[in-house]
Amino acid sequence: xxxxxxxxxxxxxxxxxxxxxxxxxxxxxxxxxxxxxxxxxxxxxxxxxxxxxxxxxxxxxxxxxxxxxxxxxxxxxxxxxxxxxxxxxxxxxxxxxxxxxxxxxxxxxxxxxxxxxxxxxxxxxxxxxxxxxxxxxxxxxxxxxxxxxxxxxxxxxxxxxxxxxxxxxxxxxxxxxxxxxxxxxxxxxxxxxxxxxxxxxxxxxxxxxxxxxxxxxxxxxxxxxxxxxxxxxxxxxxxxxxxxxxxxxxxxxxxxxxxxxxxxxxxxxxxxxxxxxxxxxxxxxxxxxxxxxxxxxxxxxxxxxxxxxxxxxxxxxxxxxxxx
Numbered sequence: 001x002x003x004x005x006x007x008x009x010x011x012x013x014x015x016x017x018x019x020x021x022x023x024x025x026x027x028x029x030x031x032x033x034x035x036x037x038x039x040x041x042x043x044x045x046x047x048x049x050x051x052x053x054x055x056x057x058x059x060x061x062x063x064x065x066x067x068x069x070x071x072x073x074x075x076x077x078x079x080x081x082x083x084x085x086x087x088x089x090x091x092x093x094x095x096x097x098x099x100x101x102x103x104x105x106x107x108x109x110x111x112x113x114x115x116x117x118x119x120x121x122x123x124x125x126x127x128x129x130x131x132x133x134x135x136x137x138x139x140x141x142x143x144x145x146x147x148x149x150x151x152x153x154x155x156x157x158x159x160x161x162x163x164x165x166x167x168x169x170x171x172x173x174x175x176x177x178x179x180x181x182x183x184x185x186x187x188x189x190x191x192x193x194x195x196x197x198x199x200x201x202x203x204x205x206x207x208x209x210x211x212x213x214x215x216x217x218x219x220x221x222x223x224x225x226x227x228x229x230x231x232x233x234x235x236x237x238x239x240x241x242x243x244x245x246x247x248x249x250x251x252x253x254x255x256x257x258x259x260x261x262x263x264x265x266x267x268x269x270x271x272x273x274x275x276x277x278x279x280x281x282x283x284x285x286x287x288x289x290x291x292x293x294x295x296x297x298x299x300x301x302x303x304x305x306x307x308x309x310x311x312x313x314x315x316x317x318x319x320x321x322x323x324x
Contacts, residue, residue, distance in 0.1 A: 052271060052321060053318075054320055054322070055313060055320045055322055058313050059313075059315065060081075062081070062313045062315055063081060063184065063216040063217075063313065063314040064077075064079040064312075064313055065274075065311065065312040065313075066078075066079075066107075066309065066310075067276055067302070067309060067310040067311075068103070068104060068107050068309050069276075069308045069309045070096060070099050070103055070276065071095070071096035071097065071099040071278040072127055072277055072281045072283070072285075073092075073094030073099070073126075073130065074092040074094045074225070074250075075090070075094055075131070075276070076092060076223065077089070077108060079111075080181055080183060082182030082183055083182075083183070085182075086182065087117045087118075087181050087182035087184075088115065088118075089116070089181055090116055090119045090135065091120045091212075091223045091250075092122055092129070092225070093121070093128070094127040094128040094130050094131065096127055096130070096278060101134035101135075105131065105134050105138045109138070113139070114140065115140045115141075116135065116142065117182075118143045118144075118181055119132070119136070119143070119168070120145040120146075120210060121145070121147075121210075122147070122226070123147055123205055123206060123208045123209045123210070123226060124149065124205065124208075125206075126153075126155055128226070129159055130155070132159045132162075136159070136162045136163065136166050136168070137162070140166075141168045143171055144163045144170050145173055145210065146172065146210075148172040149208045151205060151208070173188040174188065175190060181214075183216060183217075184214050184215060185215045186212050186213070186215075187212060187213045187215070187243070188212050189211040189212060189239060189244075190209065190227055190231050191209060191210065191211070191227070191231060195207055195230060203228045203230065206258070209224065209225030209226050209231065209252075211225060211227050213243075217317060219247045219314040219319050220246040220248075221248040221249075222244075222248070222249045222268060223250045224249070224250055226254075226256075227252050228252070228259055232259065232260075232261050232264040233261070233263075233264075235264070236264060241267045241269075244268050245268065245269050246269075246270055248270055248273075248312055249270035249274070249299070250276075251274065251275045251290070253285075255275045255277060255285045255286020256285055257290055259290075260290050262296075265293055265297055269297075272301075272319060273294060273299045274302055275303045276304045278304075278305055280305075286303075302321070
């Protein structure tokens with residue numbers, strides 16, 4: 001009995017001490033939160049990412065994302081299951097020095113594609129639209145999704161004229177709007193009218209970028225064009241983290257420090273990040289600050305300057321890289 005009493009006292013002392021320690025930790029955390037010292041301490045962005053596997057075959061019912069190597073530009077092809085058929089979507093058709101428009105059109109043709117159901121041009125900079133007229137000329141482009149912006153350049157004017165000539169249906173997306181493309185859903189996140197009315201300077205057209213999230217089954221893919229941190233802030237203010245979380249993120253503006261704020265990256269929390277850029281480009285992309293953020297958050301990163309064209313596939317429950 002004596003031993004039981006002695007053990008009971010020791011246990012009570014340990015419980016009392018644990019309670020005191022708990023109170024001290026709680027007070028320290030509360031104080032740290034008050035002064036901003038613990039901000040981000042428990043953010044999900046610091047958690048380990050899901051392991052990204054590879055596959056050697058693409059199933060007939062697989063969602064495909066092709067990041068086409070066009071140097072310092074953006075060109076993405078989506079092949080989306082639609083029952084027994086496939087819907088196709090291009091997100092940007094950019095070219096850069098040394099890369100002809102035929103790189104994009106030949107690549108698409110090599111897959112046996114003759115119809116583009118949706119061509120989305122995020123904004124009217126040449127590294128995102130350089131091959132668009134060639135795409136319109138070679139393929140039957142059913143729908144053209146473009147920003148409703150007042151921008152004049154000979155290239156952009158020719159694209160608008162070609163869209164009209166080919167009788168493609170024009171869609172000016174609005175924030176929060178959704179469209180169905182095959183078995184996938186496309187949610188438009190930007191640009192907001194508020195941002196367009198308050199932004200000026202060199203980032204104005206970049207902030208015109210259409211930002212969208214494509215969801216297929218349990219997987220999702222976000223495309224951001226060249227949207228800057230101002231646009232990202234508007235997106236964060238408009239949509240919940242649950243609406244923004246995705247498996248694959250097309251990194252904004254080729255990895256420039258003008259995009260990819262840490263707050264935005266943590267909210268999106270991707271397992272895979274795609275960066276389209278040229279090797280030894282004159283812009284210094286991806287910028288050191290952006291690389292450091294990605295290293296901190298830990299997604300798997302694929303870059304065209306290192307990997308060439310990259311293909312990501314989804315079976316609706318997991319994403320993998322296709323490797324021949």
